[in-house]
Amino acid sequence: METPETITIQLPSFITRLRRRGREGWQRLGRRLLPTPGNVLFTLLMIGLLLWAQSAGALPLRLLGPNVPSTNTIAYQGRLADAGGSPLTGTYNIIFRLYNAASGGAPLWEEQWTGQNGVQVSDGLFNVMLGSLTPIPQAVVTGNNTLWLGITVGTDDEMAPRVQLGSVPFAVQALTVPDGSVTTEKIADQAVTQAKLGPDVNLVPPDGSITTAKLADGAVTEPKLGVRLPRLLGQKTCDGCGQPIESNQFDWVSVKGANAQDIIEVTATTQGGVVMVLMTSRHSLSPVAEPWCGISVLQGVPKSALRAWKQTNARTGTDIGCSVSYVFADLPPGTYTFRAMGYVYPATQIKWWYQRQVAVFEY
Incomplete structure (x- = not known):
């Protein structure tokens, strides 16, 4: 009979202790979630370091160049190092040229990445979109079976050897029709309408322009004449x-x-x-x-x-x-x-x- 009485007396005090501990736990959790002065200073310091690293070229860079259609440009990635082979970091003036020979010859195209358009190099790596500043003429790609890229950094001489470009620039040729490739067989009947002709094209021959020499033998049949022949x-x-x-x-x-x-x-x-x-x-x-x-x-x-x-x-x-x-x-x-x-x-x-x-x- 004494045991039940003891349980009845101690149960309220046990519940009271649980409630007190619960309030203390929530107060400790709240103090942990609130930022401390040290946490705030550390976060601001990290943000500053990230901004400095990007401005100094220490982070990977996107392809440089204005927003132009990708069909008119060639993506190129290179590595820049000093004479000792150590990778460079910074902004450099670089000139790119295209040739149709591995050495010598006159450049077919040139693009200067200088001044505000200088190339950002990070740990030796750089990315550029060739043709985004100076468009590459279509004839340069379609008129040459092979192309070599010459690179000049700052006031140095052009690097040697030149870099032979792969199939990427020649893929642009697939988007165009080479001159002289559209023959009679490729033109569908009635495909050339008056709307396709320029203002300087006149299908009506000038008066007196059709002479005897221009008429093939047997070309003038009776339906072509305004009178009936006997x-x-x-x-x-x-x-x-x-x-x-x-x-x-x-x-x-x-x-x-x-x-x-x-x-x-x-x-x-x-x-x-x-x-x-x-x-x-x-x-x-x-x-x-x-x-x-x-x-x-x-x-x-x-x-x-x-x-x-x-x-x-x-x-x-x-x-x-x-x-x-x-x-x-x-x-x-x-x-x-x-x-x-x-x-x-x-x-x-x-x-x-x-x-x-x-x-x-x-x-």
Whole structure:
């Protein structure tokens, strides 16, 4: 019975001690979190040291150079040391040059990092963006298979040997099209529009600039002309091919060629255009009669005469020379026979000889 009583008496005092210890612990933790004068001085000292180290070049540096497109520059990192090989730290005037030879030759490009643009060197290391101050001409990269970099520090002579550049600068060439590389095969049809042409380009040739020498043979076709050219539909010629004789002939008779059955005529298909027919005939009459000549147009099977035209001839005694031309402006499209004709009256003998011809043209 004494033990329970002892527990009841001591429990409140135990809780009181726990509460007192808890408050003391939080007070000690708060004192630890609050900065002391020594902590403040140490923090300020470290900040000052970091700022001094960066201004003195003791910290790693970013690539130097203004903000320019990376496609126009070449990133270069180098190491600078004194004659004894000890790395240097500080700001130095450096001149960079590009050559197409390992030694000698004139520089293709030059960039001066001097004055305010001096190169910051930290423990011998420096980084620059070549071309950020003086742009590198595209022709320098695209026009040379190999490039060497020459470096001059301060008033010293250019360092030797020169540094051969790798493939990085030549990657710029992939972003450009070399001169003369765009051939006809590479240009798509209708790719060159008027908008792509400069104001000094005129596709209309000046008046009188197209001379005969500039025209290729066969270049001027009928569609290129403003007028329709005559098209030969057919022709038949007998010049001394035979001298058939026909007796007791009168009225309209067909002009003959090699024999009495060989008629001087042309069968042709028209397209509805204007048709011009030419005929000529030479023959003799015995006895002399009144001669005429003309052109007969026939169509169908059997052929039926659509129309015939006649014209007086030239005559020297019994020797007759005759020539006729006629333009048919109203022939519908179709197939026709154009026949050379002669006319005599009264009845007489005809001897066909020398030039006999009929020719048909359509416009």
